[in-house]
Structure formats: C-alpha cells, structure tokens
Amino acid sequence: MESNDIWDAETARGYDTPGEGMFAPEVLAPTVDRLVELAGGGRALEFAIGTGRVGVPLAERGVPVTGIELSPAMIGQLRAKVDEAALPVLEGDMTTVRAPGEFQLAYLVFNTISNLLTQEQQVECFRNAARHLVPGGRFVIELWVPELRALPPGRKATVGVVESGYILLDTYDVLNQHVVSHHFTFDETRRARLGRSPHRYIWPAELDLMAQLAGFELESRHADWEGGEFTAESGSHVSVYRLA
Template structure:
C-alpha cells in the first residue's frame, strides 16, 4: 500500500473512539493483567493510541509512558487527560526512542503488527530489551494468523450491517512477506469513508525466536488476559522476560 507509514493509521482515524467496529473493549481485563506485572514501577505502551489501556493503568498508580506514531492520535489521547498521568511521546515505536528502565513494556490489540517488516519487528524487540529493567517483561497481545490468509491472495468480508451503515473489509495478502493490505469501507447514506490498514502477521514460534534473539525468552503464553489456555487460534497474550542476571 503506497504512502503507508507509522502515522497513517492514526491520521486516518480522527474519531477513533467512536468507531465501534475498530475499538476493543477489554481494557479492564488488560489493565488488571498488566498492573500485576508493573506493580509500583514504570510502564511503557507501544502504539498507545487514544489511551484506552494506558489511562486506566496510570490511574492505578503505574507511572505510564506511551509512544504513538500519529500526532493526530496523540492529540486525541491528550484531550482525554486530566493531568500528566500519561507521558506521550510521538515517534515510530519500532525505535522505542525513550529512556528506561521500565518494569513493563506492552503492546496490545495487534498493534505490534503495524511494524511491516521482520527487520522492524526484530529491532523493536531488541530496543525493548535495552529499556527494560532486569526482570522486566514485554507483553504482547496478538491474534494468531487466520486460516484464510494461508490460501487467499485477496478477500472481502462484511464486518457489520445496520439500518443506516455497513462496514466491509477488503484485503490483499502477500504470503512471502506475511503482509496484508486492507481497506475498511464504511458505507452510509451520506457517503463512504475509507480506513486503510497494513500489517505483517507473525506466527507465535517466529515471535518467540525474535524474543530469543533479543535476550527476552518467552515466560508464558495465554489465550487471553484472564490466563486462559491458548489453543492456537484467536488472540494470545505472550509474556517475554528479561533475565535478572
């Protein structure tokens, strides 16, 4: 998808929190899980967006920083803050261009997949390892690759249908690069809107190798924030820990 960069997703979502088809609703469970790892320390969110998880985590007493690629999306977050409970840094989160150490670094709801090459994803792991405190953890919430991606080079899906709105998803797939380019098309009587998205999917085993290369071995993997068993499909929550030695 020509023209895509680290800021594109946020720049095309000026009303992100209002898009019920795009926003997850698991922030309470995520916050409880993450706070248990952060304890009374510092946390860093990669791709913080509008602060859906960072704000409640900060309000539990965790000193929280967020990196966001889009100035427009960061602005949506900052307008929701009542003070300085979340420090916002605008930049490409592959670079993790902030000073540590952090007890917790996390990236939720497939945001890690917005890094479109294996090199960027590996670089992100290595930079996370550099800013983590000894014993600190890197938590990733990702969905396992979907079965249809293994065979289809292109696809069309209906996300929702209502009396006054329909949301469609059109995608093309490059299995060599493990890359998907897609448009989420919102159709209403007033007209259509396009929400582009590009991502590189990652197999859990590939993710674990990235962790090993960065010095962050896998500690545990769950099927969700409530420590459900991971069955190989749907979302997984993977925890990578920096050795204390």
C-alpha cells in the same frame, strides 16, 4: 501507505469509540487488570500508546505510565484526556525512541507490532523494549494469528468480519508475509467508506525467535487477557516475555 498517512488527524478524531469495540468494558477491563498485575507496582512503558485507550486507565489504577507514539495527531487526542505530568509521551518511532529511566513492564497491544512492515523493524522493537526494562522485566504483546488456513488455494483474500455497517476484508501477500486490511463502513445509503491499513503478519513461533534475539524468554501465552487457553483454533494471543 506510510504510517503518517494512516494515523493522521482524521483517523485520530474518529479513533475512540467509548463503550464500544475495543473500548468496550468487557474488552478493556481485563486488559488493564492483567497489566496492573504484570507491572507489579513498577513503571510501565506503552509502545504506540495512541489516544491512551489502555495507558490512561492503567495510570488511573496507580501504575506510572510513559508512552511512545509516532503520530502527533494521536498524541493530541490523548492530551485532551490527561496532561503531560500525569502521563508523559515521547513522540517518535517505537523501534528507536528511548524513554528516560527503567521500567518493570513494556507492552504493545491490539496487533500494533504488525504495523512494522519488516522483520528487521519488528526485531528492533523487541530490542528497544529490552533496553528499557530492568532485569526480569516483562514485555507483553497482543497479536492476532494469521488466518492463512482460511485462504483457499488461488485466493488472495479472506473476509474477517461481517457486521451491520461493517465488513473487514484482508488481502494477503504470502511471499512477503504482508496483509492489507480493508475496512468498509456503510449505512442505509448506497455509499460506503473504505479505510486501509498494511501489516506484516507474524507467526507465534517467529515472534518467540524475535524475543530470543533480544534476550527474552517466553513466560506465558494465552488466548486472551483473561488467561484462556491458547490452542490451534485461537484467533489471537497475549504473549508475556521475560528479560533474562
């Protein structure tokens, strides 16, 4: 599976779930609040801006936002919400595309760095963030913690979510640090729909080393956007890196 195969027009049309899931106010509001704080009145750059879930409300809060996005279809959905003058977006790969100007903040949310399927690409993502930031600027990453402790010996899959109408099944390739997420959606009929997405999972310590290679140091790590304590039991983290 290539990224262009995943983030196509069909996916883009169904991506937004206003008021629910990752678009729920209790999920989105703390994210935007924290990013406003970290931007400190400066410009912000969102890698993989998608349909503008975070970028649009952040811009509405007065933060000048620029986006980078690989999928033309996702940009098309964003453009239905806001025009180029209000929120410019460059089409292309977040590991290489250079946006004009300098930024106080760069950010990459909702596990998206794991969509880069090699360690080299993930390191280049950090380096590209560093190229955009002023000295002392911050790069923020939201990422899940690999659930390998839930993977019994000899098994290759974990069940991540079981909800009414939805099951998430993750299959692991532990040799290459790859995981494929299988999203099953269904209703009262006998038919189900499957969507799949490949990822390269990253341990927090490995993420910190990637940051060091690009000239960053870890400033803070919390379990969520509201500043909860990150522990061995945390399922995800929000890590803030500062450019030396």
